[in-house]
Amino acid sequence: xxxxxxxxxxxxxxxxxxxxxxxxxxxxxxxxxxxxxxxxxxxxxxxxxxxxxxxxxxxxxxxxxxxxxxxxxxxxxxxxxxxxxxxxxxxxxxxxxxxxxxxxxxxxxxxxxxxxxxxxxxxxxxxxxxxxxxxxxxxxxxxxxxxxxxxxxxxxxxxxxxxxxxxxxxxxxxxxxxxxxxxxxxxxxxxxxxxxxxxxxxxxxxxxxxxxxxxxxxxxxxxxxxxxxxxxxxxxxxxxxxxxxxxxxxxxxxxxxxxxxxxxxxxxxxxxxxxxxxxx
Amino acid sequence: xxxxxxxxxxxxxxxxxxxxxxxxxxxxxxxxxxxxxxxxxxxxxxxxxxxxxxxxxxxxxxxxxxxxxxxxxxxxxxxxxxxxxxxxxxxxxxxxxxxxxxxxxxxxxxxxxxxxxxxxxxxxxxxxxxxxxxxxxxxxxxxxxxxxxxxxxxxxxxxxxxxxxxxxxxxxxxxxxxxxxxxxxxxxxxxxxxxxxxxxxxxxxxxxxxxxxxxxxxxxxxxxxxxxxxxxxxxxxxxxxxxxxxxxxxxxxxxxxxxxxxxxxxxxxxxxxxxxxxxxxxxxxxxxxxxxxxxxxxxxxxxxxxxx
Numbered sequence: 001x002x003x004x005x006x007x008x009x010x011x012x013x014x015x016x017x018x019x020x021x022x023x024x025x026x027x028x029x030x031x032x033x034x035x036x037x038x039x040x041x042x043x044x045x046x047x048x049x050x051x052x053x054x055x056x057x058x059x060x061x062x063x064x065x066x067x068x069x070x071x072x073x074x075x076x077x078x079x080x081x082x083x084x085x086x087x088x089x090x091x092x093x094x095x096x097x098x099x100x101x102x103x104x105x106x107x108x109x110x111x112x113x114x115x116x117x118x119x120x121x122x123x124x125x126x127x128x129x130x131x132x133x134x135x136x137x138x139x140x141x142x143x144x145x146x147x148x149x150x151x152x153x154x155x156x157x158x159x160x161x162x163x164x165x166x167x168x169x170x171x172x173x174x175x176x177x178x179x180x181x182x183x184x185x186x187x188x189x190x191x192x193x194x195x196x197x198x199x200x201x202x203x204x205x206x207x208x209x210x211x212x213x214x215x216x217x218x219x220x221x222x223x224x225x226x227x228x229x230x231x232x233x234x235x236x237x238x239x240x241x242x243x244x245x246x247x248x249x250x251x252x253x254x255x256x257x258x259x260x261x262x263x264x265x266x267x268x269x270x271x272x273x274x275x276x277x278x279x280x
Numbered sequence: 281x282x283x284x285x286x287x288x289x290x291x292x293x294x295x296x297x298x299x300x301x302x303x304x305x306x307x308x309x310x311x312x313x314x315x316x317x318x319x320x321x322x323x324x325x326x327x328x329x330x331x332x333x334x335x336x337x338x339x340x341x342x343x344x345x346x347x348x349x350x351x352x353x354x355x356x357x358x359x360x361x362x363x364x365x366x367x368x369x370x371x372x373x374x375x376x377x378x379x380x381x382x383x384x385x386x387x388x389x390x391x392x393x394x395x396x397x398x399x400x401x402x403x404x405x406x407x408x409x410x411x412x413x414x415x416x417x418x419x420x421x422x423x424x425x426x427x428x429x430x431x432x433x434x435x436x437x438x439x440x441x442x443x444x445x446x447x448x449x450x451x452x453x454x455x456x457x458x459x460x461x462x463x464x465x466x467x468x469x470x471x472x473x474x475x476x477x478x479x480x481x482x483x484x485x486x487x488x489x490x491x492x493x494x495x496x497x498x499x500x501x502x503x504x505x506x507x508x509x510x511x512x513x514x515x516x517x518x519x520x521x522x523x524x525x526x527x528x529x530x531x532x533x534x535x536x537x538x539x540x541x542x543x544x545x546x547x548x549x550x551x552x553x554x555x556x557x558x559x560x561x562x563x564x565x566x567x568x569x570x571x572x573x574x575x576x577x578x579x580x581x582x583x584x585x586x587x588x
Contacts, residue, residue, distance in 0.1 A: 023460045031418040047431035093314035102307030119521045121542045122566045123325035149317020182306035211412040213524035229413035251414035262409040266402045
């Protein structure tokens with residue numbers, strides 16, 4: 001046990017942490033408050049930490065200038081599909097690599113792990129050509145298929161494998177004696193026990209898909225197909241300069257829901273990810 | 281398996297499909313989606329990108345001609361390449377050093393017994409869940425010449441630079457923005473590792489009169505070294521993939537001072553439509569990632585105190 005800290009040390013630590021917090025917290029505050037300032041105030045000097053007058057018309061412009069609702073839906077459904085798909089693919093593959101003995105298992109595992117070595121940026125040119133040939137450019141297929149089955153899901157498979165290795169094997173052996181097949185052992189015994197690992201896979205997969213930027217920029221070209229990260233940068237004036245207040249309003253609408261969910265469920269979030277790290 | 285008369289086929293079936301064989305089949309079926317996905321979306325594209333890199337690809341004229349090593353020759357002679365590699369190296373090294381040291385500092389602070397510490401943990405972690413481009417846009421806004429940061433500097437009488445338009449400050453800016461966005465992840469991994477260090481060790485060290493700094497160097501650091509290894513691999517490979525921040529904040533500028541390899545690749549392939557040369561750059565990115573991962577894997581034997 002560590003000795004209790006003296007009051008003076010405590011004050012120092014609190015003070016230090018508050019100063020360190022500024023670059024973590026202030027940008028979000030500045031984003032939200034600037035988004036409701038009239039355009040004349042957003043670059044005002046001295047900076048207004050709290051808006052002095054409010055202008056809500058920015059928010060209606062977010063929806064007027066671009067099909068923002070559609071774009072929001074695009075991001076949300078793609079992230080949901082990718083998350084569900086990755087959980088399925090990675091838990092099955094992870095389970096098989098951890099538990100089932102089949103020919104060439106080690107060799108196949110090494111091949112799959114190659115995905116960790118090859119970031120999707122390396123293969124973006126041929127992927128674009130392949131999807132172009134398949135007629136899938138400017139559709140959401142590349143943004144759904146590549147993350148679920150390609151390189152991004154390998155890390156999830158690895159996490160699931162590590163988790164299943166750590167599970168006691170006795171439960172499954174008892175089920176085998178009772179005559180359960182592999183598939184039922186997987187769905188009825190192993191998978192329900194894997195909830196913590198699945199939760200962390202779900203969290204980082206969702207965030208990865210939600211943040212994806214290079215792939216949408218490469219694959220999508222019409223505004224009603226855009227995902228949110230791409231849409232945010234499209235609020236520009238006639239000279240290509242950013243319309244700051246509108247970008248900030250759209251950014252607020254993008255960031256706040258996830259932030260609120262995080263604050264409500266922060267314990268699961270943080271512990272889930274820490275868990276991943278320890279096992280990974 | 282033969283399907284002869286019914287009773288024998290049933291008999292054959294049960295004798296052929298032993299537990300081991302059924303398990304093998306189940307294993308293949310379970311890994312099939314992942315394996316087929318890796319073949320289609322990783323291995324075939326990797327082969328193709330190498331194949332493309334040996335060709336001159338003119339999109340407008342729709343020609344695709346074999347040119348052997350011409351693209352690699354071009355790579356060696358590319359006047360931008362030293363600057364691009366330099367920017368990539370500075371960005372990655374700066375990011376990793378700043379990220380890991382800040383993550384460790386924050387984890388050490390959060391590991392103290394203080395009331396309300398979990399609120400601090402939540403707040404330090406919060407940028408991780410803020411949409412990447414939203415986060416980058418706000419920082420871009422803050423870093424404008426007449427933006428919030430310079431406004432606040434001016435209130436205390438300092439005239440700030442045009443952060444994103446001057447070479448040195450632009451590079452510092454993209455590094456800092458990225459670190460604050462994601463340092464929370466490494467912080468949490470370090471915190472979990474710190475909490476796994478047996479408390480008795482510190483107890484024993486204190487009885488022996490070891491000062492705090494020595495405890496940190498001799499107990500904490502060796503025991504969390506597997507986590508340091510893991511986070512540095514993740515962070516380095518991640519730093520080579522940074523694209524959105526560059527695209528939003530600096531577009532690689534001023535000049536090519538913040539044009540990292542991925543951004544250069546994107547420009548060559550998707551803005552200038554040099555798909556052949558873009559593929560050559562992809563091969564180079566692959567080589568860099570592979571060499572770095574391999575080097576770290578080798579180093580782990582010397583650095584890591586034990587295997588978790």
